[in-house]
Amino acid sequence: MNVILSSALEQGLLYGFMVLGVYLTFRVLDFPDLTVDGSLTVGAATTAILIANGHSPFLATLAGVAAGMAAGCVTGLLHLLLKSGASDTNYGPKLLAGILTMTGLYTINLRIMGRSNIPLLGVQVIYDKVGAFLSLTLTSWNLILALVALALAVKFALDWFLHTEFGLSLQATGDNEQMIRSMGANTQLTRILGLGLANALVALSGSLVAQQQGFADVGMGIGTLVAGLASVIMGEVIFGERSISWVLFSVIGGSIVYRLLIAVSLRFGVNPTDLKLLTAALVVVALSVPTIRKKVVRV
Amino acid sequence: MSAPAPLGLSGLRKVFFPGTVNEVAALDGIDLDVPAGQFVSIIGSNGSGKSTLMNAIAGHFPLTAGSVVLGGTDITKQSEHVRARVIGRVFQDPNAGTAPDMTIEENLALSLLRQKRRGLRLGVTPKRREVMREQLARLDMHLEDRLKTHVNKLSGGQRQAMSLLMATVAEPSLLLVDEHTAALDPKVAATVMGLTDAIVQERGLTALMVTHNMEQALRYGDRLIMMHAGRIVLDLPQEQKCCLQVGDLIQKFHEVAGEAFAVDRMLLE
Numbered sequence: 001m002n003v004i005l006s007s008a009l010e011q012g013l014l015y016g017f018m019v020l021g022v023y024l025t026f027r028v029l030d031f032p033d034l035t036v037d038g039s040l041t042v043g044a045a046t047t048a049i050l051i052a053n054g055h056s057p058f059l060a061t062l063a064g065v066a067a068g069m070a071a072g073c074v075t076g077l078l079h080l081l082l083k084s085g086a087s088d089t090n091y092g093p094k095l096l097a098g099i100l101t102m103t104g105l106y107t108i109n110l111r112i113m114g115r116s117n118i119p120l121l122g123v124q125v126i127y128d129k130v131g132a133f134l135s136l137t138l139t140s141w142n143l144i145l146a147l148v149a150l151a152l153a154v155k156f157a158l159d160w161f162l163h164t165e166f167g168l169s170l171q172a173t174g175d176n177e178q179m180i181r182s183m184g185a186n187t188q189l190t191r192i193l194g195l196g197l198a199n200a201l202v203a204l205s206g207s208l209v210a211q212q213q214g215f216a217d218v219g220m221g222i223g224t225l226v227a228g229l230a231s232v233i234m235g236e237v238i239f240g241e242r243s244i245s246w247v248l249f250s251v252i253g254g255s256i257v258y259r260l261l262i263a264v265s266l267r268f269g270v271n272p273t274d275l276k277l278l279t280a281a282l283v284v285v286a287l288s289v290p291t292i293r294k295k296v297v298r299v
Numbered sequence: 300m301s302a303p304a305p306l307g308l309s310g311l312r313k314v315f316f317p318g319t320v321n322e323v324a325a326l327d328g329i330d331l332d333v334p335a336g337q338f339v340s341i342i343g344s345n346g347s348g349k350s351t352l353m354n355a356i357a358g359h360f361p362l363t364a365g366s367v368v369l370g371g372t373d374i375t376k377q378s379e380h381v382r383a384r385v386i387g388r389v390f391q392d393p394n395a396g397t398a399p400d401m402t403i404e405e406n407l408a409l410s411l412l413r414q415k416r417r418g419l420r421l422g423v424t425p426k427r428r429e430v431m432r433e434q435l436a437r438l439d440m441h442l443e444d445r446l447k448t449h450v451n452k453l454s455g456g457q458r459q460a461m462s463l464l465m466a467t468v469a470e471p472s473l474l475l476v477d478e479h480t481a482a483l484d485p486k487v488a489a490t491v492m493g494l495t496d497a498i499v500q501e502r503g504l505t506a507l508m509v510t511h512n513m514e515q516a517l518r519y520g521d522r523l524i525m526m527h528a529g530r531i532v533l534d535l536p537q538e539q540k541c542c543l544q545v546g547d548l549i550q551k552f553h554e555v556a557g558e559a560f561a562v563d564r565m566l567l568e
Contacts, residue, residue, distance in 0.1 A: 161419070165412055168405050168422040175398035182357070182396075183465070184384040184413045 006140045008263045012256030013147035014209050015227070017154060019235070019255040020248065021201035022228030027247075028162070029194050030174040032091060034098030034225055035075040036202045038105030039068040041221035043203025045109045048118040048216035057126040061207045067112075068203020069196040075101040076192030088177040109218050116218040125211035143212075151252055154201070159245045161197075170194045171244075202228075223276045230279050231255040233286040303505045304370025304385070304472035306333040306356070311365035313348075313355055313529075325351040327529035329365070333522075336503045338496075340516040342548075343526030349509040350391075352526070353477045356507070358382045370472050384414050387466030389459070389495075391478040396462025399451035403442060403461065406450055407431045410465035434464055438494065456487035460494055467498050474499065474506040481511055492519065513545045525552060 025033035043064035050060035079097035131138040161167045172180035173187045181187050210216040235254020241247045311329035325348045343349050358379040366375045397406050408422040435443035438460045480488035499506045523540045525533035532555040
């Protein structure tokens with residue numbers, strides 16, 4: 001039980017940055033962004049190849065984050081090119097832009113790594129460095145504590161950012177784009193930067209996950225968006241959404257609950273390859289509850 | 300802050316769906332000079348091009364022909380968000396002018412930043428809050444005590460009053476108002492219209508107000524313009540407009556438009 005709990009905490013926190021990124025696009029920017037399936041991998045791939053080639057894990061992690069940010073900005077630019085006159089609430093160009101970047105990233109990720117899998121065994125990763133710096137042995141609970149500290153730092157930074165002048169414009173771009181445009185904000189640029197930031201967070205997860213599990217794999221990002229959505233929705237339902245500051249906690253909580261569910265399912269003999277279908281079903285149920293509830297109440 | 304500026308429109312044309320069976324000239328040669336500080340009411344039947352004119356001035360789409368000059372600057376080629384730094388807008392839909400999932404103070408903070416770069420300083424500051432309270436107090440809706448309330452909790456009238464405040468608080472060179480009371484019940488509509496007039500007068504704003512309501516058009520503003528089929532068919536200065544009745548206006552319309560007048564919502568209001 002202890003093992004299930006600690007591994008769920010660890011995974012939930014590692015993927016928590018990704019969930020924050022998905023929250024930022026899906027809820028704040030109103031942009032269901034499929035780039036994340038590719039940007040998680042691009043973070044992992046960039047970090048892995050740099051570490052394998054003997055570079056510092058800190059530099060490698062930063063480079064992974066930067067690669068994710070670039071991927072997000074590309075999606076924003078593609079959306080700008082593809083939307084041509086479509087209304088602000090038209091999801092077609094948004095989905096297509098993300099799908100195109102995600103597909104292109106598959107090739108790019110293979111090019112970055114040079115092969116489909118890079119093991120990170122017998123090399124120093126970021127956790128070893130931090131552990132050595134604090135002269136701690138790397139137990140799983142120490143790792144969890146370090147991840148909690150990092151998650152809190154990122155949460156508060158994001159919270160602050162969303163309440164800056166630019167951050168408020170970003171929120172308004174997702175909430176009522178025509179209104180903020182009529183206040184003189186360049187919503188195209190705002191959206192591009194927002195997507196960049198979100199995918200930087202997703203890539204951070206990819207980079208940290210790769211270093212924790214000891215390899216980067218070209219297929220590791222598949223299903224990221226759906227897992228992120230499941231975490232966001234569960235977090236909102238379980239922990240509430242009274243304010244943006246609070247929701248940022250809720251979705252990290254949702255990420256942990258989601259990984260806990262997965263760990264428990266695996267423990268009870270669910271086949272790992274069945275998990276994606278289960279997650280998809282979970283998202284369908286969660287997102288359709290309001291619709292179904294309305295129908296039932298009316299009848 | 301910028302001062303109210305004169306607006307000059309010349310040869311404005313906007314053709315939608317060119318080259319198709321649906322081709323329509325929504326604006327068919329609009330020439331209009333509005334001196335700084337003038338408040339113009341615009342009426343016209345459905346489809347006469349009133350809203351298209353507002354969108355054209357705001358830069359919502361590229362023009363087919365013509366130019367828009369505001370305060371001596373040709374803004375015809377400027378994109379919508381660039382012009383928005385000096386043009387305030389109030390829309391017909393009470394949901395259009397505010398961000399519903401954000402708080403009153405967050406919305407107002409965004410409107411105070413109209414002419415500024417939006418950087419990485421906190422958006423809502425104690426100093427800005429003070430300005431907001433002061434501004435909200437004049438709406439007389441007690442919104443100054445509810446700064447942290449989400450806008451989606453407000454009524455249509457409260458939202459429209461806020462939109463008005465947000466459009467004008469950073470002192471735009473031009474205010475565009477598009478049937479902003481049409482979706483409100485009569486009593487609230489009167490309140491919002493009164494506020495509009497007070498703010499426009501007090502700040503001496505150059506303003507264009509589209510309305511479906513002839514009473515409103517006659518009572519407010521210093522000039523009245525009637526549009527039909529994408530053209531300005533009647534342009535009355537203050538001296539002529541002040542003594543007209545709704546009936547006279549309908550008569551005028553018959554004369555200039557020269558065809559059966561679509562008796563739409565105008566008569567009912």
